Amino acid sequence: MRLSLIILLTGIVAVASAQSAPATADAPAAAHVPTCAVADVATAFTRYDQWPYTLVDTHFRLPASYAPPDLVSTSEAGLNADQRVRAFVIPHLRAMAQAAAAAGHPIAVQSGYRSYQTQVTTFQYWVKVDGYAYALRSSARPGHSEHQLGTAMDLRAKGGKAPWDYQDWAATPTGAWVEANAWRYGFVMSYPKGAEATTCYMYEPWHYRFLGLAAAKQVHDLGETTRAFLWAHWRASGRSVPDGPAAPLKQVTVQPGDSLWALAQRYGTTVAELRRLNGLSGDTIRAGMTLMVP
Numbered sequence: 011m012r013l014s015l016i017i018l019l020t021g022i023v024a025v026a027s028a029q030s031a032p033a034t035a036d037a038p039a040a041a042h043v044p045t046c047a048v049a050d051v052a053t054a055f056t057r058y059d060q061w062p063y064t065l066v067d068t069h070f071r072l073p074a075s076y077a078p079p080d081l082v083s084t085s086e087a088g089l090n091a092d093q094r095v096r097a098f099v100i101p102h103l104r105a106m107a108q109a110a111a112a113a114g115h116p117i118a119v120q121s122g123y124r125s126y127q128t129q130v131t132t133f134q135y136w137v138k139v140d141g142y143a144y145a146l147r148s149s150a151r152p153g154h155s156e157h158q159l160g161t162a163m164d165l166r167a168k169g170g171k172a173p174w175d176y177q178d179w180a181a182t183p184t185g186a187w188v189e190a191n192a193w194r195y196g197f198v199m200s201y202p203k204g205a206e207a208t209t210c211y212m213y214e215p216w217h218y219r220f221l222g223l224a225a226a227k228q229v230h231d232l233g234e235t236t237r238a239f240l241w242a243h244w245r246a247s248g249r250s251v252p253d254g255p256a257a258p259l260k261q262v263t264v265q266p267g268d269s270l271w272a273l274a275q276r277y278g279t280t281v282a283e284l285r286r287l288n289g290l291s292g293d294t295i296r297a298g299m300t301l302m303v304p
Contacts, residue, residue: 043208043235043237043238043241044069044241045207046067046068046069046206046207046209046210047068047069048068048069048146048261048302049068049069049070050069050071050151050153050287050304051069051070051071052070052071052073053065053066053070053071053072054070054244055244056072056073056076058078058079058080061078061096061159061160061161062221062222062225063240063243063244063247064159064240065237065240065241065244066150066153066154066155066156066158066159067154067209067210067211067237068146068150068151068154068210068211069210070154071151071152071153071154072126072153072154072158072159073153074126074152074153074286075126076126076158076159077125077126077158078096078123078159078160080096080097080098080160081094081095081096081097081123081160082094082095082096082097082100084100084103084119084122084163086100086104087100087101087103087104087107088104088107088108089103089107089117089118089119090118090119093119093120093121093122093123093163094122094123094160095119095122095123095160095161095163095220096123096159096160096161099160099161099220102195102196102197102220102223103119103163103195103220105195106188106191106192106194106195106197109191109194109195110184110187110188110191111168113187114183115167115183115184115187115188116167116168116169116184117165117166117167117168117184117188118165118166118167118168118169118170119163119164119165119166120163120164120165120166120172120173120216121157121163121164122157122160122162122163122164123157123158123159123160124155124157124158125158126152126153126158127152129150129151129152129153129154129155129157129158130152130290130291131291132149132155133145133149133150133151133152134290134291136148136149137149141300142261142299142300142301143261143300147206147211147212148211148212150211151287151288151302152286153286156200156217156219159219161219161220161221162200162217162218162219162220163217163218164214164216164217164218165188165216165218166179166184166216167182167183167184167185168184170182170184173185173215173216174214174216178215179215179216180203180215185215185216188218189215192218192226193226193227193229193230194226194227195223195226196220196221196222196223196225196226197218197219197220197221197226198218198219198221198225198226198229198230198236198239199214199215199217199218199236200214200217200218200219200235200236200237201213201214201217202215202235203215205235208235208237208238209235209236209237210237219236221236221239225239260277260302260303260304261300261301261302261303262277262300262301262302262303263298263299263300263301264295264296264297264298264299264300264301265297266297267297268295268297269293269295270284270285270290270293270295271293273295273301273303277303277304278304279303279304281293283304284301284303287301287302287303287304288301288302
């Protein structure tokens with residue numbers, strides 16, 4: 011176990027607010043952050059007031075119905091009006107945006123809250139562009155995205171192109187400023203460079219999640235990832251893996267003549283479940299497609 015994770019576990023109760031999930035005094039120690047298995051297990055801490063500690067990754071997912079009721083336009087933070095985040099994020103986003111502009115690096119929100127259905131469309135798009143195996147590393151399957159929380163966002167330079175169109179957005183003046191200062195306003199980069207084995211996703215220097223001022227400072231000071239922080243809290247709360255351990259999903263290639271119904275029968279599941287696992291909006295599949303099955 012890394013020393014920083016031990017410190018994180020002992021200090022987690024102090025940073026938990028009234029809105030966070032309860033932590034126990036005799037919390038079990040987490041030996042390590044679990045490996046990044048591709049599975050589909052319902053996550054814990056899914057009340058809207060438990061946002062600081064809701065863990066979503068390649069293994070754990072939010073329910074499709076998760077849709078915070080307090081979403082507001084990012085225009086309330088003085089930014090572009092076409093994205094939404096939860097209302098309590100706005101004062102912190104506004105403060106960061108004002109500081110960035112004062113430093114000569116104005117920002118905009120490329121992408122904020124994403125509904126479950128938007129995630130279906132987004133994941134399908136990246137599968138078409140990059141292929142299924144690569145999309146699993148670069149895009150979240152429906153229900154597995156931090157964007158659904160309403161507390162995560164992709165940032166870009168104001169007036170600039172999409173951040174993923176740069177070789178490394180953190181190497182640009184605006185991206186570098188955000189990387190160095192976001193934690194001061196409660197935001198943490200969820201998928202830092204060189205941490206894919208821990209975060210489960212490729213490096214995304216534009217993706218930031220609001221954790222709150224105290225938690226963001228702690229993650230920054232300890233050099234931990236957001237996922238390690240959340241997993242430590244999960245263990246400290248006394249919870250085991252929700253719904254019990256789940257077998258990783260399997261990746262299969264659609265063969266000529268296959269249908270969703272036939273695949274559901276073959277793998278002991280339902281057509282509706284195959285649609286959900288793979289972000290399919292209908293029953294049409296084609297030979298050569300890669301699908302996830304239980």
